[in-house]
Amino acid sequence: MIFLTDDEQRMLQGEKGHIPRLCLQYLVEMAEVAGAEKLVDLDGTGDFHTPLTAAIPQYEFPLEELEQLVASGATFKIPTFANKSPFYELTPMHGWEHCHMLTYGKNAHDDPCFHENAMHEEYYTLYRKMGMMTTHSCVSYLTASYLPTIGQHCSWNESSAIPYCNAVLGARTNIDGSFATCFLGKAVYYxxxxxxxxxxxVLVETERLIKSDLEWDVFGFAVGEECGLAIPCLTGTAKPTTTQLCKLNSSMNTGGAVRMYHIPGSTPEALTLEMAFGNKSPRQVIMIDEDDLKKTYDTLNYHTSDVVDMVYLGCPHLNIVDLMLLARKLEGRKCKIPFWIMSTPWLYDVAKNLGYVRIFEAAGAHLMTGTCMAAMGGVPTGVKNIAVDSAKQSYYITGCYPDDSLQVCYGSQDNCIDAALTGRWRGEWK
Structure with missing residues (x-):
């Protein structure tokens, strides 16, 4: 049984309008499913998958009602950012002209009319008036320039973002970012x-010192498979970089559903091992050994041929340092096969001004923003084997296109660059 404040009760009875009532009904149903007793007022930030106003059809409302809401002067109650859309056929915001591919055989991504229609600009114009910062990224927190602080209650979405909020920032969120939570400034307290x-x-140990980007990615997926929903404390690792944290977060929440973890001395709620466990003993100790890492690496490789047709980097979206380092590696070189690089829209002009876009284009690579291959509804014609450096992308992309028998070569970024330059895969677990 959920307890509602007097103000929430009036809202549920419709005294504040149809949309607030609909949003609160949505949260009440969530609370009933979760077994939560109350809602919590949010004092952090929010994001949600756009353009839809709800992930559940019965709580969706039409554009006309959103227009009326905006005309009344309504705004989001917390700083709100736009995650990229999870819906198929999402075309890139930048670089779409280079997408010589169809979405499930229907629409061409490089068709200007399709691109314009796919942008849902009528929704985003209204969201902006309500205060949304339209970052359109799975890592909106990296370009937001405004982050919640430790202990603040937030409402986020996206697999890499949830552990970043909880573990890296020490703020608090479930996987519940939605129009309802951001508009009401409330979330289910559970x-x-x-x-x-x-x-x-769960205490997680490892035989290998986890330090490279690839190791963090593979390690994260293995931890996710072992831990499921449990909260692990990770030991035996080097200090992770921002890029490595994003890889760890996305792979743990793909191999399993790890939305919170601790790394003693690195994450804010675990200065020590004792702090991570609240001065209690671990319920379970897991060793991720060399065989586990090799097995996970092999699991993420779905290919019988070493001939690569395309390279895709940018899951999660690459940050500005990633783009800088990638530009250094590609400068003066030439790709033999299509090479797509995905980042957040807010960084495109920055990358262009810094000269990275010019370097990419000279090498035959294209910087794109705002989506990912797994959400685009297809691969370019003739692509049968794609190379990626992301456990999450490897996992999802094969599930998105099961009828195409798409093969995936998974490895390090350097492996992928080599494949782009040679058209061959030479990656291996070392």
Missing amino acids: DMHVTENRYAT
């Missing part, structure tokens, strides 16, 4: 919003 639920229960 799971990661509750202090007692944030302590580690």
Whole structure:
């Protein structure tokens, strides 16, 4: 049974309008499913998958009602950012002219009319008036320039973002970012919003010092498979970089559903091992050994041929340092096969001004923004084997196109660059 404040009760009765009532009904149903007793007022930030106003059809409302809401002066109650759309056929915001491909055999991504229609600009114009910052990225937190602080209650979405909020920032969110939570400034009080639920229960050890980007990615997926929903405390690793944290977060929340973890001395709620476990003993100790890492690496490789037709980097979206380092590696070189690089839209002009876009184009690579291959509804004609450096992308992209028998070569970024330059895959687990 959920307890609602007097103000929430009036909202549920429709005294504040149809859309607030609909949004609160949505949260009440979530609370009933989660077994939560109350809602929590948000004091952090929010994001949600756009353009739809709800992930559940019965709580969706039409564009006309959104227009009326905006005309009344309504705004989002918390700083709100636009995650990239998870819906198929999402075309890139930049670089779409180079997408010589169809979405499930229907629409061409490089068709200007399709691109314009796919942008849903009528929704985004209204969202902006409500205060949304339209970052259109799975890593909107890296370009937001405004982050929640430790202990603040947020409402985020996206697999790499949830652990970043909880573990890296020490703020609090479940996988519940939506129009309702951002508009009302309220979320269901359960799971990661509750202090007692944030302590580690599983101690994860490893034989190898996890330090390279690839190791963090593979390690994260293996941890996710072992831990599922449990909260791990990770030991035996080097200090992760921002890029490595994003890889770890996305792969853990793909191999499993790890939305919170601790790394003693690196994450804010675990200065020590004892802090990570709330001064209790681990319920379970897991060793990720060399065989586990090799097995995970092999699992993420779905190819019988070493002939590569295309390279894709940018899952999660590459940050500005990633783009700088990639430009250094590609400068003065020439790709033999299509090479797509995906980043957040807010960084495109920055990358262009810094000369990275020119370097990419000279090498035969294209910088794109705002989507990912797994959300685009197809691959370019003739592509049968694609190379990626992301466990998450490897996992999802094969599931998106099962009828195309798409093969995936998975490895390090350097492996992928070599494949782009030679058309061959020479990656291996070392």
